[in-house]
Amino acid sequence: MTAHPYLQLIDIDQYFGQFQALKKVSLSINEGEFVCFLGPSGCGKTTLLRVIAGLDSLCSGQILQAGRDITYAPVNKRDFGIVFQSYALFPNLSVADNIGYGLKSRRVSRQNKTARIRELLSVVGLERSEQKYPSQLSGGQQQRVALARALATSPGLLLLDEPLSALDARVRAHLRHEIKQLQEKLGVTTIMVTHDQEEALTMADRIVVMNHGLIEQIGTPEEIYCQPQSAFVADFVGEMNFLDGFLCNDSQVQSQSIRLDVSQTGSFSIDSPLRVAVRPEDIRLRLNGDRHNVLNGTVLDLEFLGSKARSRVAVKGHDQILIADISMNELTELELRNGQNVDIQLPRDRLQLFGKAAS
Amino acid sequence: MNISLVAKGQPEQMHRHHLLSRRSPDEWALGGILLIGIAALTVAVVAPLYTLLSKSVQDHDGNFVGLDNFATYVSTPSLVSSISHSLTVALLSTLIVTTLAFCAAYAITRTRLPGKGLFRTILVLPILAPSLLPAISLVYLFGNQGILKEMLMGESIYGPIGIVIGSCFWTFPHALMILLTALANSDARLYESAKVLGASPFRTFLTVTLPSVKYGLISTAFVVFTLVITDFGVPKVIGGQFNVLATDIYKQVIGQQNFEMGAAVSVILLLPALLTFIADRWVQRRQSAMLTSKAVPWTPEKRPLADNLFTGILLLLSIIILGMIGMAIYASLVTFWPYNLNLTFKNYQFDLMDGGGWEAYWNSIRMATYTALFGTFFIFFNAYLVEKLKGFGIAKFLFHLMAILPLAVPGLVLGLAYIFYFNSPSNPLNGIYGTMVILVICTISHFYTVCHLTAVTALKQIDPEFESVSASLKVPQFVTFWRVSLPVCLPAVLEIGIYLFVNAMTTVSAVIFLYSYNTMLASVAVLNMDDAGDIAPAAAMAVMIMLTCVVAKLVHWVISTILLQKTQRWRTRVTEGATS
Known part of the structure; x- marks a missing residue:
């Protein structure tokens, strides 16, 4: 792993009214790394992800992506793909149109676009589903389409917001493995938000354990499990x-x-x-x-x-x-x-x- | 302002520097459109109402006189009796309609009768007719030369009896639709539990059915009460010497040109409507928490005795409704009631009589079409912005507030407010007074709230992250609106369109003050011809309005059906979706 910081969060504060959702959060993520934000609900992990995506504007702090200050950049001026818990697939568009949704605005030629969609479908193992609609797919398949759509524009950063929590246990275990492999193959820097410690332990290169808007510990899965730095981490993980x-x-x-x-x-x-x-x-x-x-x-x-x-x-x-x-x-x-x-x-x-x- | 929450030690200037670039040009543009929407609603709703309120505390020359107008009103016995008249009529109608509509809704949702669809269609028919139509039918049925006059046993139909019957007729569909929705949301698990615990059918009704529709019933009662107390058409045609608040306003303004007194009565009429509005909002908030997403729909079982009883009720109600409509149609075709009963189309030759002629009819069609087109577009797009635009919190809140407000304003009050506001020479928009434009604006404003709420409900059902996803894919938000949000919400959009069209065709109350010689409307023509004693042509015009609405409904139905079939592939929900 190259120790080259790709994403840097510096002293992020976020308030919702009087409630402080993030307290001086600082974090540095390396290129190609798979990082999990882990914590109980309300710990600020999703807030942090939304701040990184620019979906919520932060109150103070600084965010650098690949050396560029994106702290106040609007969402469409940032370089990331995102998969939501609900997948947010467009129900009236076919699988191909969903995946190609972001390609349209980038002046990609029709052939290139079709080829790119084919390629992505084979990457996520959904060949020959181009013309299906989201409602005709199973939850696991929908999840893959959402992943393909997020990856279509080759973003430098992939954000996953509890991507597996809507699936049942067997599919979840299977997809866990698949996403991890895909991420390693593509080498895309990835942040995944989860409340499931097992998910975090099996998938992440590094885990960021959060509680009450604070980072409790950052470390590899082994470090988090075997050398928890606080009673909270010890109790929450395992x-x-x-x-x-x-x-x-x-x-x-x-x-x-x-x-x-x-x-x-x-x-x-x-x-x-x-x-x-x-x-x-x-x-x-x-x-x-x-x-x-x-x-x-x-x-x-x-x-x-x-x-x-x-x-x-x-x-x-x-x-x-x-x-x-x-x-x-x-x-x-x-x-x-x-x-x-x-x-x-x-x-x-x-x-x-x-x-x-x-x- | 969210930047006021900047943590200590961070220089404010730094944030100000970034303020403009925080949102994409795309979002700024949409925010700008929302601001235009706010300005439009301010002009179309808030400013006229403000003018009306200030007029009610002024004398004829515009001097501030405090509550003098109200004092005059209260000290005039003939006027103040209208308050008790209005309340009596509204309460009585509310009681009758709520009871009957509950029986009908129960019969349709909770029994196993044959032909429920047909009954349902018949029972909502009155919504397609102007409220004047039942009043005219009543004149023919129970009037001085009515065919069923003896049934009243000497009482006169001109007065409270006529107003109550007529009001019940046209408000019935409104009540029925609310109660159908309330009763349709049944949870089979509750009924199964009641059965397992050994509750009798009657006890189950009292402990399960009634509580689950409690809010629906309250809501119905409030809606019917407001509709009746603010209605103007029925008491105008069949009220005789029985004055109510709504006819008072009309008489003060049109008859005596006493605008200030009209404004004062309007404010009085605004009170019950406002109260109802607040109560209804409260009820709506409660209701939403009642049903869980896990509810299992309940299928009624066969109960011969109850089924027969309810068939009887539905049949009776259907006969009454069809009879009233049939009477109006028949009356419009009779040569000279009651002396020459030969059928003729003579009464449809509107150009041969006063009241606006066929021109009025075509004006109505034009007005309804514009209202439906522009209204649907404006309402839906702004509802979309309120629901889906990022940021602009205060603007969105303001817009939502203004969009809800028209529900509390009776049409007659809104129309009068428009006179005060737009007819003022100092108003730069003075030019639209007396044109089609003001009629369209007033009608859209009058029926704004229901459409806005329909749009908001539909928009709330689609995934809140669509906009985030498209922003992350660098697709402009209006593209996503066009490619995704609008197609997904198309049924709701069509629903708004037909609602606006039908209401624009049938409304009398708001536009009665605003039409001019060139913009005479069909519904107003009905009123004027009836006023002039041309009751048969009035009936004919009312029938024309109803037929037009029926045709519009059919067109809407055909379009919706085709649309649903075309989009069936993606609209069907796969149940395994969420779990596997």
Whole structure:
């Protein structure tokens, strides 16, 4: 990946009346990169996308695209293609006319136009659908037509606003893969807005996690999942158990009547309140010789999730119920049942500490 | 101004510098058109009404006299009785029409009668006739020489009885259409739940059906009340000595040339209409939240007893409506009622009598055509801008407000306001007074709101991102309007066109003050001929108006059908679309 910034957002502020939707958002996106804006609804991710597209004018800040200041450029003076959640396909125009809609105004000859439409249709795998109307296509096919229409004018930037959320699970998984491949093939810089963490984790080169108009963290999917920088990110991406407590010495945390070893204490000082976080899959139910951080508890219930099972464990000396995931194999070997007394381990190198205020 | 929200520390100048380039030339042009639209509505609606309001607090010489005109009005017993007359007639008609229209709408939507389509067509027929037509029929049926005069048992049709019957006749279709829509929106799941829970049919009616049409009923009552209280044609023809507010205005202005008093009565008439308007807006807001998109349409089951009962009601209503229309047609063909009943077309030789002749008829056709053409174009395009143009928030809000306002203004009031405003020598537009132009402008303004709301509703149903997509593809917005928005909304556009045409043909109230010798209209001719005692020719002209509207409706139907067939391929919705 070349580290050449293609799109730069500098200190973007956006207000809707008194409500501040974006707070000093700064971000730099490299050429050819696939970036996901991820966050709960109302976090400002769609607002940010609309600001980049020029659909909403921003209150302050600066946007540079390929070195050009586009902060106040009208939509039609910017270089991007966009796919909306609703696809916004023109219902009265055929697939070919929809895809060729943007080619008309660019003085493209008829032959070139037809050829371009053919090419795009084959790129998205919809050959021989030129004369169909959007209502005659399935949702997944409509989505592809919208993608082809956005790509028709070879924009430098592709914006996707929750493009998969209107589709059912199977089609979604399939298209996820296809869009990613297409993006890699064309090398077009892409920003996708999504609230679906799985989508973001599987598709993005980098993820921008947003909350309350702020960027919480920018990083690769691995970084976001394994080294979340805030309790919000840890909680929003994947599952997480949180135990409130405080640092009682330089290697231990006290949470109610439980004392846990931690491997690093970060910037926390003794007695400062904090939250210990551990992912359900990191909690061990089958113990080896090393018996640090072992807690005794009772299995409250077991939930079957297909390839794995999720157990809820009430731990002695703590009122927080912990969630632990184990594989089906382990489940069979351990012969786990509801009400069973178990020992569980919270490995110290898997514990993460977060400040208490942040959440 | 949205730039006032610039964060601290950012120099204001920098933003001002970018202000012009923030929008494309395309958007500026469309914004300019919207501003022209605002100016047009200001001239056509707001300014005349303002002049009317100020006239109502002035004396004959233009001096400010406060509420003197109103005081005079209230202290004149013969005039003030009109208020109670108007209220009585309007309330009574509202009660009758709402009840009957509910029965009819229920029969059409919630039973399994044969020939519902035919009944429906017959029941909405009165909307195609001027409100004068039922009044004339009533004269022939129950007048001094009426064929059914004995049925009144000595009471006179000239007065409240005639006004109520005539008003019920012409407002019935309006009520029926609102209630048909309200009742059509049924959710089968509620009925199934009621059944499963063991509710009796009557209890289901009370707990499911009635609540779901509650707002429709309220809305109907308000609409009928306003229509009746502001109507002028029926009381003029059949009211006799029974004065109501609407005829008072006419008498003050046309009879006594007392414009200031006319203005004062207009303001009084404006009050109930305004109240109704506010209540209706409130109801509309409530109603929209009632139905969820997941509702499953309900199919009525066979209930022999109820079905027979409702067939009877529909038959009776149809007979009354056809009878009234038939009476007018028959009367127009009779040589000399009631002495010579031979059929003749003599009464259709309008050129041989006073009242404007065939010229008036052709004027009406021209007026209705212009109204439909220019009105539809102006209304739809501006509604498009209000809905789909980016930015210009204040302008769009202002326009929408002005577009809603005419609904609260009775035609008679608007017509009088036009006299005050356009007839003033200081008005540069004075030249249009007495021409076809003022008639067209006044008619478009009078019927503006319903058309605007129809357009807005249709535009709201299309994807809000069409404009964003085309901007991102660098296609000018008017191209997208032409290639996408307009074709998609064509049924609504045609609907607006036919609505304007039919109303322009049948309206009397607004134009009665504005026609001149050269621009006599058919509907006004009906009134004038009736006034002059030429009742049979008046009936003939009313029939001509109705026939024209029927033909226009048929043409509209044919065009719509062809259009729907041609565009069927893309208009059909694929149900799997959203999910697979």
